Amino acid sequence: xxxxxxxxxxxxxxxxxxxxxxxxxxxxxxxxxxxxxxxxxxxxxxxxxxxxxxxxxxxxxxxxxxxxxxxxxxxxxxxxxxxxxxxxxxxxxxxxxxxxxxxxxxxxxxxxxxxxxxxxxxxxxxxxxxxxxxxxxxxxxxxxxxxxxxxxxxxxxxxxxxxxxxxxxxxxxxxxxxxxxxxxxxxxxxxxxxxxxxxxxxxxxxxxxxxxxxxxxxxxxxxxxxxxxxxxxxxxxxxxxxxxxxxxxxxxxxxxxxxxxxxxxxxxxxxxxxxxxxxxxxxxxxxxxxxxxxxxxxxxxxxxxxxxxxxxxxxxxxxxxxxxxxxxxxxxxxxxxxxxxxxxxxxxxxxxxxxxxxxxxxxxx
Numbered sequence: 001x002x003x004x005x006x007x008x009x010x011x012x013x014x015x016x017x018x019x020x021x022x023x024x025x026x027x028x029x030x031x032x033x034x035x036x037x038x039x040x041x042x043x044x045x046x047x048x049x050x051x052x053x054x055x056x057x058x059x060x061x062x063x064x065x066x067x068x069x070x071x072x073x074x075x076x077x078x079x080x081x082x083x084x085x086x087x088x089x090x091x092x093x094x095x096x097x098x099x100x101x102x103x104x105x106x107x108x109x110x111x112x113x114x115x116x117x118x119x120x121x122x123x124x125x126x127x128x129x130x131x132x133x134x135x136x137x138x139x140x141x142x143x144x145x146x147x148x149x150x151x152x153x154x155x156x157x158x159x160x161x162x163x164x165x166x167x168x169x170x171x172x173x174x175x176x177x178x179x180x181x182x183x184x185x186x187x188x189x190x191x192x193x194x195x196x197x198x199x200x201x202x203x204x205x206x207x208x209x210x211x212x213x214x215x216x217x218x219x220x221x222x223x224x225x226x227x228x229x230x231x232x233x234x235x236x237x238x239x240x241x242x243x244x245x246x247x248x249x250x251x252x253x254x255x256x257x258x259x260x261x262x263x264x265x266x267x268x269x270x271x272x273x274x275x276x277x278x279x280x281x282x283x284x285x286x287x288x289x290x291x292x293x294x295x296x297x298x299x300x301x302x303x304x305x306x307x308x309x310x311x312x313x314x315x316x317x318x319x320x321x322x323x324x325x326x327x328x329x330x331x332x333x334x335x336x337x338x339x340x341x342x343x344x345x346x347x348x349x350x351x352x353x354x355x356x357x358x359x360x361x362x363x364x365x
Contacts, residue, residue: 022120022123022124037127037130039069039072039130040073042130042133043066043069043130046062046066048136049062049133050062052133052134052136052137052338053133053134055137055143055337055338055339056134056137056338056339056341056343057338057339058134058343060129060132060133064129065126065129065130065133068122068125068126068129069126069130071122071126072122072123072126075115075119075122075123078115079112079115079116079119082108082111082112082115083112085108086105086108086109086112089101089104089105089108090105093105131217131220132343133343134220134341134342134343134344135220135343135344135345135346136346137338137341137346137347138346138347140313140335140347141335141336141337141338141341141346141347141348142335142336142337143337144337145334145335145336145337145340146334146335147332147333147334148317148333148334148335148349149317149321149332149333150330150331150332150333151321151324151325151330151331151332152328152329152330152331153330154330154354155330155354166179166180167179167180167181167182168182168288170288173290173291173292174291174292174293176288176291186295187295189297190273190295190296190297191273193273193297193323194271194272194273194297196319196323197269197271197297197299197319198271200319201269202269202270202271202299203268203269203270203271204271204272205252205270205271205272205300206246206272207246207247207248207251207252207255207272207274208246208251209243209244209245209246209251209274209275210229210241210242210243210244211226211241211242211244211248211250211251211253211254212239212240212241212242212254213238213239213240213242214239215250215251215253215254216242216244216250218253219249219250219253219344220342220343220344221250221342221344223240223242224279225278225279226242226243226244226277226278226279227242227243227244227277227279228240228241228242228279229241229242229243243277244276244277245274245275245276245277245293246272246274246275247272247273247274247275247276247294247295247296247297247298248274248276248277248298249298249300252270252298252300256300256302261302263304266302266303266304266308267301267302267303267304267308267312268300268301268302268303269299269300269301270299270300270301271297271298271299271300272297272298273295273296273297273298274295274296274298275293275294275295275296276293276294276295276296277292277293278292279292299316301316313347313349316349317333317349320333320349320351321333324351324353327353329353329354330353330354331351331352331353331354332351332352332353333349333350333351333352334349334350334351334352335347335348335349336348336349336350
C-alpha cells in the first residue's frame with residue numbers, strides 16, 4: 001500500500017551551515033565534506049545532553065530540540081522506506097515490467113521528490129540546532145572554579161600612575177599601542193615561550209592567518225565572530241574566508257584533519273606564535289583583555305587515550321609553573337567549570353594573573 005507522507009511547508013528562517021549542505025543548495029554550493037553526525041547516538045542519551053546544557057548554562061530549548069529530532073527522524077525514516085520501495089520495484093521490473101509497477105514507481109518518485117523538497121527547511125533547522133549541542137564534559141571538569149596552584153600573594157589594588165600611561169597608549173579596543181618595555185615584552189615573550197617549549201619536545205609550527213567557515217563551525221565557533229574577507233569570485237557562498245590570525249588554535253585544524261600519523265608518533269606536540277583576531281564587539285570593555293587583536297603563543301597537543309591525556313595535562317601544568325614563576329609576580333592556575341567553557345571544550349585549564357590595567361579604567365585619549 002502506498003502512503004503519502006507530507007510535512008507542513010512553513011515559512012521559517014533558514015539556519016544554514018557550511019558543514020551540512022542540503023540538496024536545494026547543492027546547485028550553488030558544493031559540499032566540502034560529508035560530516036558523520038552521530039545524531040541518533042547523541043539524542044538517545046537525552047538526559048546526558050540535558051545535564052551538559054544545564055551545567056554550561058546555555059540558552060538552548062531542549063523540548064524544541066527534541067520535537068525537531070522526532071520530526072526529523074520520522075521524515076528520514078519515511079525517505080528510507082520510499083527509497084527501499086523504489087529499489088524493490090526497479091528489481092521487479094527487470095523480471096516483469098507491468099503497467100502497475102511503472103505507475104507505483106512513478107508515484108513513489110514523485111512522493112520522494114516532494115518529501116525532500118518540503119523537508120529542506122526542517123533539515124536545516126534541526127541540524128543547525130544539533131550542531132549547537134556542546135561536546136561531552138570531561139569528568140575532571142569541576143562544578144566551580146578550582147585553584148590547583150597559586151604563586152605569591154595577590155598584590156593590593158594600586159592607583160593609576162604615569163608609568164602605565166608611558167607603556168600603553170589606548171584609544172579603544174581596536175586601536176591601542178604598547179610602547180617601551182611593554183612593546184618589547186609583547187614582541188619577545190611569545191618567542192621566548194616558543195623556544196622554551198621547543199626545547200621541551202614541541203615542534204615549531206607555522207599557521208595561516210585565514211580560515212574557512214567550515215573549519216570554524218567544525219570547532220563550534222560562530223564564523224560571525226571572525227572578520228569576513230570579501231572574495232571577488234567564490235564557488236561556495238556558505239564556506240567563506242575569515243581572518244582569524246595564525247595564533248588561533250582553529251588554524252591548526254586544516255592540517256590536523258588531513259594528517260595521517262602512526263600511534264607511536266603520539267602525543268603530537270606543536271607550538272607557534274602569532275596574532276589572534278576577533279570581530280566581536282568589545283567596545284563596552286575598556287581594557288586589554290577585550291581587544292580586536294592580541295599576540296599569543298599557541299600550543300596544540302594531539303593524544304589518543306585518557307591515560308595519555310592525563311600525562312599531557314600534568315606536563316603542561318609543570319611547564320606553566322616554570323614559565324610564569326620567572327615573572328616573579330602573583331599568578332594562579334585554575335580549572336574552569338562547565339559554564340566557563342565554549343561548546344567545543346570539555347576541559348579547560350587557565351592562568352590568572354593580576355593586572356593593574358584591569359583594576360583601573362584606562363585613560364582614553
